[in-house]
Amino acid sequence: MSVIVIAVVVTALFFDFTNGFHDTANAMATSIATGALRPKVAVILAGVLNLIGAFLSVAVAKTISSGLVDEAKITPVVIFGGLVGAVLWNLATWLLGLPSSSTHALFGGLIGATWVAAGTGAIKFASVVSNVLLPLVLSPIVAGLVALAATFIAYKIATRGEEGTITRGFRLSQIVSASMVALAHGTNDAQKTMGVITLTLITVGSLPVDAGPPLWVIVACGIAIALGTSLGGWRIIQTLGKRISEIQSPQGFAAETSSAAVILTSAHLGFALSTTQVCTGSIFGAGAGRRLATVQWGVAGRMALAWLLTLPCAAIVGALSAWVAGSGTVGTVLVAVVGLALAAGIYALSRRKPVTASNVNDVPSAEPLPVAA
Secondary structure: OOHHHHHHHHHHHHHHHHHHHHHHHHHHHHHHHOOOOOHHHHHHHHHHHHHHHHHEEEEEEHHHHHOOEHHHHHHHHHHHHHHHHHHOOOOOOOOHHOOOOOHHHHHHHHHHHHHHHHHHHHHHHHHHHHHHHHHHHHHHHHHHHHHHHHHHHHHOOOOOOOOHHHHHHHHHHHHHHHHHHHHHHHHHHHHHHHHHHHHHHHHOOOOOOOOOOOHHHHHHHHHHHHHHHHHOOHHHHHHHHOOOOOHHHHHHHHHHHHHHHHHHHHHHHHHOOOHHHHHHHHHHHEEEEEEOOOOOOOHHHHHHHHHHHHHHHHHHHHHHHHHHHHOOHHHHHHHEEEEEEEHHHHHHHHHOOOOOOOOOOOOOOOOOOOOOO
């Protein structure tokens, strides 16, 4: 295996790791907010279930490895540049507490890098529209509507019950529903990195065209995303759990159940949708489904802006990284060094005002969410 292929595999696994802690909130934010699970217990449970979920399907991995770009027209250097763009966007949005899509950061980085290196002919635009753009628009809407209906039904069922009993019952139910989301996240998101590594191996001839991910790729990606998830992306957990609406346990259960249903269905069909957008849509739907609940729709607008910026911003960074790395070994090393320096700088900034398991539930729901520049 060549040095550049090793570099791509390592960078892909680092992206998988950032995907894990960036998206921990998808499964566990509402359970932590309602008190159904203690913060540290929640993220460790999510990490274990992410690992198990990584072994359940490879349909999404095949979509990425053979469905978005022409593998005959790109090289590992191009994939490396795309991954750099995805990683830096993930870290930047994590710093701001923005629940943006790791999926679309990855796709944007790959598309931008491929465009620069091989032109538009190497991008399968029909597949991008059907497998990326349409799910981007539809998935949060569908998840939100399902969660809205589920919340309405949950409160109707619980109308005549004693409040303490209802709360305890739904909190126990949330443990199951949050676990299902974590399992679904591992099934859906770990496959994206599997697909990228498989695509790399196809481009250098180590695997035949249309091959699925080898077992070692599945294992490595499952471990990487599980480790990231188990660390807890507390900033984004804080945003989804406390800045959208004051979530009660029936709403949390409805949101988590709706998210799991949508994500598992899409993973089975091979749609590489964003679990972040699905879960965020479910939380807004659950917030709107409770009578007299306050929902921060301004926060929704800021999140939507971040979602719209994800593809083009990651594409620009991916294109620039691929262009520099394409100049040779020196260029590749330069991209790696600059990328590591920026990642270290983002981490250093995060330590100025840390969010941890001990203060993740301290933010009032009305606090404004920062907007990415």
